[in-house]
Amino acid sequence: MVQIYSYEQSDDIANAVANYILDIQDHVLKTNTVFRIAVSGGSLGKVLQKGLIDNQAIRSKIAWDKWHVYFSDERLVNLNHEDSNYTLFNEMVLKPLQKFNLPLPRVVTIKEDLLDESRINDAMIASEYEHHLPSVLDLVLLGCGPDGHTCSLFPNHKLLKETSKRIATISDSPKPPSRRITFTFPVLENSSNIAFVAEGEGKAPVLRQIFGEKKTNLPCEIVNNLPTRVSWFVDNQALSGVSVSASKY
Numbered sequence: 476m477v478q479i480y481s482y483e484q485s486d487d488i489a490n491a492v493a494n495y496i497l498d499i500q501d502h503v504l505k506t507n508t509v510f511r512i513a514v515s516g517g518s519l520g521k522v523l524q525k526g527l528i529d530n531q532a533i534r535s536k537i538a539w540d541k542w543h544v545y546f547s548d549e550r551l552v553n554l555n556h557e558d559s560n561y562t563l564f565n566e567m568v569l570k571p572l573q574k575f576n577l578p579l580p581r582v583v584t585i586k587e588d589l590l591d592e593s594r595i596n597d598a599m600i601a602s603e604y605e606h607h608l609p610s611v612l613d614l615v616l617l618g619c620g621p622d623g624h625t626c627s628l629f630p631n632h633k634l635l636k637e638t639s640k641r642i643a644t645i646s647d648s649p650k651p652p653s654r655r656i657t658f659t660f661p662v663l664e665n666s667s668n669i670a671f672v673a674e675g676e677g678k679a680p681v682l683r684q685i686f687g688e689k690k691t692n693l694p695c696e697i698v699n700n701l702p703t704r705v706s707w708f709v710d711n712q713a714l715s716g717v718s719v720s721a722s723k724y
């Protein structure tokens with residue numbers, strides 16, 4: 476089931492995403508002691524900062540100490556490297572939380588000690604990460620690249636067919652850096668909720684393909700066809716020329 480929410484302004488998307496996260500968090504915490512959420516890198520970082528941190532009303536309602544945070548993909552670089560998805564989350568969410576003296580979530584990163592110059596340890600980094608991943612995530616927040624990739628699952632890549640590993644390595648990512656680890660479709664398929672966030676006219680051509688009549692097999696379209704609840708939070712520019720019906724969250 477795919478639901479599309481569209482907005483004029485970037486701030487409105489951030490607030491809508493934040494309210495959506497809060498609703499799922501509250502629902503999960505009625506019966507569970509922790510909220511298991513996965514985040515992505517790229518443009519999602521600033522949406523999280525705007526929605527979850529800059530908005531005082533939301534910020535204070537988040538049960539930060541009950542969050543277990545995972546990364547839908549991670550670049551195989553040091554955790555203080557500018558390409559690291561953890562670095563982005565740290566800058567956008569964790570450091571501001573510390574500034575506000577708020578409790579920090581538990582954040583599951585790649586094991587930095589295993590990083591090396593060659594690719595020898597990459598598989599070990601992936602399996603170590605997989606070991607920490609719960610069988611079900613309550614929510615996965617995804618980006619949609621202009622080529623239709625999501626996580627580090629790229630169009631026509633062999634990883635689109637990976638079903639035995641939940642976390643896989645990729646050494647030929649078309650978008651730099653080339654060495655990464657990523658969720659595979661079995662993880663996404665088993666998640667309770669998935670939300671994409673896509674903003675700007677640069678995303679419109681690929682959204683026209685993903686939501687068009689012709690099947691594309693683009694990674695984001697494959698996610699749309701999974702038997703899980705999938706939501707899209709987009710702005711009107713990204714939705715330009717896309718024939719779908721959208722509402723407000």
Ligand SMILES: O=C1O[C@H](COP(=O)(O)O)[C@@H](O)[C@H](O)[C@H]1O
Pocket residue numbers: 515516517518519547548549560617618619620621624625626627650
């Ligand atoms: O490389 C990546 O790109 C995607 C999409 O990024 P965006 O900036 O176009 O939203 C991102 O979701 C992923 O985590 C990241 O590693």
